[in-house]
Amino acid sequence: MEDVLTADDPLYGKLYDVREEAKHMGNYIERDVTDEIAALRAKAPVHKGKLRELLGLPNHLRHPGMAGQQHWTVLTYEACETVFRDPTTFSNAISHQPNADGEQTLSVLEMDPPQHRAFRRTIQPKFLMPEATGWWRDFTIDSIVERLVDRLKTRDRADLNMEICARIPVYTITTAIGLEGDDALRFRHAHVNSVENAGVPPEERYKNFLLVEKILQGLIDERRSRPTSDLVSSLLDATVRLPGEEPRPMTDREIMYMAKIVMIAGGGTSWRQMGITMLALLSNPDQLASVKADPSRLDDAVDESLRWNPTAPFFYRNATCDTELCGHKIAKGDIVEIGIGPANRDPSRWDNPDLFDINRPKLSNMAFGLGVHRCLGMNVAKVEMMHAIGALIEAFPNIRIDPDEPVPEIGGGFEQRGPTAVPVLLR
Numbered sequence: 001m002e003d004v005l006t007a008d009d010p011l012y013g014k015l016y017d018v019r020e021e022a023k024h025m026g027n028y029i030e031r032d033v034t035d036e037i038a039a040l041r042a043k044a045p046v047h048k049g050k051l052r053e054l055l056g057l058p059n060h061l062r063h064p065g066m067a068g069q070q071h072w073t074v075l076t077y078e079a080c081e082t083v084f085r086d087p088t089t090f091s092n093a094i095s096h097q098p099n100a101d102g103e104q105t106l107s108v109l110e111m112d113p114p115q116h117r118a119f120r121r122t123i124q125p126k127f128l129m130p131e132a133t134g135w136w137r138d139f140t141i142d143s144i145v146e147r148l149v150d151r152l153k154t155r156d157r158a159d160l161n162m163e164i165c166a167r168i169p170v171y172t173i174t175t176a177i178g179l180e181g182d183d184a185l186r187f188r189h190a191h192v193n194s195v196e197n198a199g200v201p202p203e204e205r206y207k208n209f210l211l212v213e214k215i216l217q218g219l220i221d222e223r224r225s226r227p228t229s230d231l232v233s234s235l236l237d238a239t240v241r242l243p244g245e246e247p248r249p250m251t252d253r254e255i256m257y258m259a260k261i262v263m264i265a266g267g268g269t270s271w272r273q274m275g276i277t278m279l280a281l282l283s284n285p286d287q288l289a290s291v292k293a294d295p296s297r298l299d300d301a302v303d304e305s306l307r308w309n310p311t312a313p314f315f316y317r318n319a320t321c322d323t324e325l326c327g328h329k330i331a332k333g334d335i336v337e338i339g340i341g342p343a344n345r346d347p348s349r350w351d352n353p354d355l356f357d358i359n360r361p362k363l364s365n366m367a368f369g370l371g372v373h374r375c376l377g378m379n380v381a382k383v384e385m386m387h388a389i390g391a392l393i394e395a396f397p398n399i400r401i402d403p404d405e406p407v408p409e410i411g412g413g414f415e416q417r418g419p420t421a422v423p424v425l426l427r
């Protein structure tokens, strides 16, 4: 049966092209800056200024609220860890504009402790191992992967970026929230065009914002009378325990903001990282052979891809007080750019860090962040990637890069990286 998961919907091409995505968001970068960042990291762990300026790239502000503030660029593993581990000094409240009536409009990603902890705990149980991944696999991931891999069985070649990587995460997260899978693409399109840094005129942004809210409010109303095992039902059932307040259920707005951040955070990252992992393995046939011989090595492959090229290489913090970092005086209100990507290639932690090598000694990396905001969906993301790649290798043991297609690259935006395509021969 043909539905949005398996259809050739033109929205896939529009939403899942890393270069187009970055141009739309205004953060596209054309050249590879890996060596220039390595040279900066070798000079010092922390640099005064925006990394974009230090690299001579055109200015772009991830969060318009950051304009005019002094920026600092943090590039080594140790210095990034210091920032991540101190949410009291380095706050996540960056783009938030307080709402006049005091209503809760923050996503969990923008909150600081203790509010952050209170809200994160309402949803965390759904994301913990092993039950959480069991539920995610049974509820969505297994059947999605199976249908997509089956669909390729009549084909000789494919672009895995469009046929697999684009489809699994958006469908998984939409159905996990509780919406119909067929709403997945249109909902994501409206959602990415409703946020602060969407490259669309304000009226269109507002129209999309209202559409997203209408869809989510409809779902909340429906689940309030007919709960299921989905994420919105469990949020309706959750209790928020804020310090100094009586424990209480979440409001509809709070549920909506939680659903939105999970959908945004889970829809794009896994898409790009899945493609990065597939491309890395296909470009290293000896390592692909090791994974084929022993599928338990998929775990090493996914971890190494996250280290080597994390899809979200930069995150930002706002200093809440005057402080010091690696000998620099950081003033209250300054913005700190945490270089997850550069930290993951710190030569003081990894030998030959620019090489993709699934055989290197296991060491934790920073792709999912560290500390209180460490990625809520990391287990889900890993299960999606491992399950999809494992199923492909099993169904197509001769899978290899298609030499007749343009050589794919890992590129896109400064803050979001992914492959331009993953063209393969299947037989």
Ligand code: HEM
Binding pocket: 092, 108, 109, 110, 120, 173, 261, 262, 265, 266, 267, 269, 270, 273, 310, 311, 312, 315, 316, 366, 367, 368, 369, 370, 372, 373, 374, 375, 376, 377, 378, 380, 381
């Ligand atoms: C390979 C895929 C992914 C990567 C590389 C990734 C990366 C990250 C990073 C680095 C953070 C921390 C941001 C910060 O400290 O400011 C984060 C947070 C978050 N991620 Fe992911 N993520 C991925 C997949 C997912 C998925 C699949 C979901 C949901 C199903 C998800 C949901 C979230 C949420 C809700 C947060 C905010 C957590 C908090 O603030 O407490 N992510 N992610």
